[in-house]
Amino acid sequence: MAGEYFGWGVIEEGWRKGPWTAEEDRLLIEYVKLHGEGRWNSVSRVAGLKRNGKSCRLRWVNYLRPDLKRGQITPHEENIILELHARWGNRWSTIARSLPGRTDNEIKNYWRTHFKKKAKSSSANNEKARARLLKRQQFQQQQQQQQQQPTPQQQMNQIALKKIMSYLDEDDQHRLPTLPQARQDMAALYPNSTAEDQQGFYYPVFNGYGFVPEAHNDENVWWDGLWNLDDHGEWCKQSCSA
DNA sequence: AAGTTCTGCAACCGCATTATT
DNA sequence: AAATAATGCGGTTGCAGAACT
Numbered sequence: 001m002a003g004e005y006f007g008w009g010v011i012e013e014g015w016r017k018g019p020w021t022a023e024e025d026r027l028l029i030e031y032v033k034l035h036g037e038g039r040w041n042s043v044s045r046v047a048g049l050k051r052n053g054k055s056c057r058l059r060w061v062n063y064l065r066p067d068l069k070r071g072q073i074t075p076h077e078e079n080i081i082l083e084l085h086a087r088w089g090n091r092w093s094t095i096a097r098s099l100p101g102r103t104d105n106e107i108k109n110y111w112r113t114h115f116k117k118k119a120k121s122s123s124a125n126n127e128k129a130r131a132r133l134l135k136r137q138q139f140q141q142q143q144q145q146q147q148q149q150p151t152p153q154q155q156m157n158q159i160a161l162k163k164i165m166s167y168l169d170e171d172d173q174h175r176l177p178t179l180p181q182a183r184q185d186m187a188a189l190y191p192n193s194t195a196e197d198q199q200g201f202y203y204p205v206f207n208g209y210g211f212v213p214e215a216h217n218d219e220n221v222w223w224d225g226l227w228n229l230d231d232h233g234e235w236c237k238q239s240c241s242a
Numbered sequence: 243a244a245g246t247t248c249t250g251c252a253a254c255c256g257c258a259t260t261a262t263t
Numbered sequence: 264a265a266a267t268a269a270t271g272c273g274g275t276t277g278c279a280g281a282a283c284t
Contacts, residue, residue, distance in 0.1 A: 017253080017254075018252095018253075018254090018277095019252075020252090038269090038270085039269085040269075041268080053268095053269070054254085054255090054270080054271095055253080057269095057270070058252090058253065058254085062253085063252075063253095090273065091272090091273085092272075092273065093271075093272060093273085105251085105252080105253085106251085108273075108274085109252085110250090110251095112251095113249065113250055
């Protein structure tokens with residue numbers, strides 16, 4: 001390493017690294033005001049900042065942008081993060097697009113600190129819930145085999161089930177939203193969905209032992225309603241064909 | 243009170259993709 | 264069309280402060 005000295009705040013090959021000072025922030029804000037976002041590599045030349053382009057972009061995007069929300073992630077935002085992470089995995093920038101004012105870095109950090117580590121602590125309830133879901137999965141497979149050719153809806157349900165199973169690997173079940181919360185989130189996520197669409201979305205609810213279809217005792221109703229929106233259908237079709 | 247461990251988060255790194263020359 | 268530069272993304276690191284022993 002060719003640093004001027006080792007540790008945080010080092011100057012390496014002419015570039016400053018480490019925490020930003022108030023003066024550096026001021027220079028970067030001034031630069032963006034005058035020249036707009038982009039062309040980050042010219043910041044050092046134009047604004048006299050000893051920071052490379054990547055560092056400048058990161059600082060602006062994650063900290064200085066005026067449209068950033070700041071403050072605690074709300075429970076509603078948390079639900080959206082959970083929902084979208086279940087759907088997209090670690091595609092943080094994709095998830096961030098659905099949360100105005102939040103950055104991919106912020107969401108990534110939030111996920112890691114609040115959810116990721118819980119993956120390692122598998123509780124007895126977790127095991128029970130997994131067993132129940134596994135049973136359902138086997139039931140579904142059996143049904144499909146009997147009918148030879150699974151319907152697209154059955155395929156969708158299979159994919160949805162796998163997603164929930166992966167959820168249990170990575171999260172405490174009680175963090176999953178209740179049905180009304182889930183519907184509210186779906187409405188926010190899919191503004192074009194009709195009230196009927198949202199009513200058709202049944203979210204499995206953890207009751208202390210495993211997942212049950214809230215307000216629906218008939219298993220088939222739950223299965224048919226799960227991941228019922230068109231967009232989810234599209235995603236399932238893609239997953240099925242992949 | 244002091245030392246250690248844990249937690250949250252800003253910032254870095256490497257790689258992939260996109261834009262420019 | 265190829266080379267180079269710029270940008271974007273996800274994973275990781277390291278610091279500071281809080282919590283714990």
